[in-house]
Amino acid sequence: MFNFLKKKLKSWKEKSKKKVEEKAKKQEKEEKEEKIAEAKQEKVEKQEKKIEESIKKEKPEKEAKKQEIKEPKQEKKEEPEKEKQEGEKSFFQKIKSSFSYKLQEEDFEDIFENLEEILLENNTALETIDEIKKNLKQELEGKEIKQKEIEKEIQEALKQSIEKILIEPFDLVEKAKTEKPFVILFLGINGSGKTTTIAKISNLLQKNNLKTVLAAADTFRAASIEQLSKHAEKLKTEIIKQHYGADPTAVAFDAIKHAKAKNADVVLIDTAGRMHTKENLIRELEKIVRVTKPNLKVFVAESITGNDATEQAKIFNDAIGIDTVILTKADIDEKGGNAISISQITEKPILFLGTGQEYKDLTKFNKQEFLEKLGL
Numbered sequence: 284m285f286n287f288l289k290k291k292l293k294s295w296k297e298k299s300k301k302k303v304e305e306k307a308k309k310q311e312k313e314e315k316e317e318k319i320a321e322a323k324q325e326k327v328e329k330q331e332k333k334i335e336e337s338i339k340k341e342k343p344e345k346e347a348k349k350q351e352i353k354e355p356k357q358e359k360k361e362e363p364e365k366e367k368q369e370g371e372k373s374f375f376q377k378i379k380s381s382f383s384y385k386l387q388e389e390d391f392e393d394i395f396e397n398l399e400e401i402l403l404e405n406n407t408a409l410e411t412i413d414e415i416k417k418n419l420k421q422e423l424e425g426k427e428i429k430q431k432e433i434e435k436e437i438q439e440a441l442k443q444s445i446e447k448i449l450i451e452p453f454d455l456v457e458k459a460k461t462e463k464p465f466v467i468l469f470l471g472i473n474g475s476g477k478t479t480t481i482a483k484i485s486n487l488l489q490k491n492n493l494k495t496v497l498a499a500a501d502t503f504r505a506a507s508i509e510q511l512s513k514h515a516e517k518l519k520t521e522i523i524k525q526h527y528g529a530d531p532t533a534v535a536f537d538a539i540k541h542a543k544a545k546n547a548d549v550v551l552i553d554t555a556g557r558m559h560t561k562e563n564l565i566r567e568l569e570k571i572v573r574v575t576k577p578n579l580k581v582f583v584a585e586s587i588t589g590n591d592a593t594e595q596a597k598i599f600n601d602a603i604g605i606d607t608v609i610l611t612k613a614d615i616d617e618k619g620g621n622a623i624s625i626s627q628i629t630e631k632p633i634l635f636l637g638t639g640q641e642y643k644d645l646t647k648f649n650k651q652e653f654l655e656k657l658g659l
């Protein structure tokens with residue numbers, strides 16, 4: 284999962300480190316040379332001053348010599364010499380240990396150019412890349428970076444930049460207990476994994492002692508009612524269905540009525556992913572929302588569909604308003620940029636990742652785990 288992006292980001296870190304390190308080393312060398320030149324100049328000036336002073340003193344010294352007073356000249360000379368040596372040593376050590384590099388505008392250009400390519404290649408939307416770049420610059424701008432820590436700092440900055448975009452999800456099981464029946468509407472384009480995800484969620488809720496009712500409100504696609512019925516049978520839960528072409532809103536409404544009568548906890552509404560036109564589909568979903576007033580509208584998207592998933596999320600979010608996202612097929616997604624883009628564009632949390640075709644293949648989305656998977 285997300286291995287391709289992980290590998291790419293690793294090489295980005297190394298490349299960025301190299302580039303910045305080269306510049307930092309050059310700057311360190313220049314600074315050192317400048318400081319050495321300054322120190323030398325200082326030394327010359329001091330010596331000149333000394334000579335001047337000794338010339339000035341010469342006259343009264345000649346008179347003093349007459350009195351022949353012995354002075355411990357040698358000892359006096361040695362002490363300041365030693366001090367000077369130690370002073371110089373610590374001075375150069377100081378330059379070395381305290382040197383840190385401040386990223387310049389051109390460094391950002393280098394870092395961003397490479398990063399932009401990688402993120403684009405990994406299904407991250409342009410708008411999201413801009414946000415990451417903005418965050419990254421904020422993290423690194425003006426920061427004094429020790430040479431040894433360049434890679435670590437760059438990695439940490441990218442981690443923070445993506446972390447800022449991702450939203451920690453809520454606990455679905457706990458949330459589902461806040462109302463009875465708790466109504467969840469699943470929406471998304473055809474084939475994204477809605478029906479399979481409904482079965483997985485029902486399984487999870489049932490395992491947590493919540494009674495579910497499935498609503499077969501995809502009355503458009505042939506075989507969709509059978510598909511959900513099979514899941515209901517396997518999961519030993521109830522399903523409310525009608526015939527093909529029936530009004531999806533009526534099916535959903537019936538399921539809620541049934542749940543109330545049977546004291547069920549959660550209603551899971553399956554919807555069509557395609558109708559005659561996209562406008563038809565959106566209008567139908569709007570109607571279901573108006574009538575059933577779901578507690579949660581879950582957008583189901585495929586992790587692997589490139590930038591399409593993000594665009595669809597935007598369309599559904601603008602038209603219907605989604606509360607959260609489930610990203611399916613993460614098990615076969617090596618890229619992972621969609622997770623970042625969808626979070627950034629919808630500003631809604633990713634609740635789960637679908638990680639296979641079995642009921643158990645549903646993993647709660649976790650920001651830290653996701654970042655770790657990307658090697659951050």
Ligand SMILES: Nc1nc2c(ncn2[C@@H]2O[C@H](COP(=O)(O)OP(=O)(O)OP(=O)(O)O)[C@@H](O)[C@H]2O)c(=O)[nH]1
Binds near residue numbers: 473474611636638644
């Ligand atoms: N590998 C993998 N396959 C999945 C996952 N979720 C769903 N699928 C598969 O994706 C295909 C489509 O899933 P469905 O649940 O039928 O998708 P849908 O959104 O209901 O499709 P429509 O009813 O046509 O709109 C099926 O073959 C599922 O088994 C997942 O997390 N991982």
Ligand SMILES: [Mg+2]
Binds near residue numbers: 477479
């Ligand atoms: Mg379906």
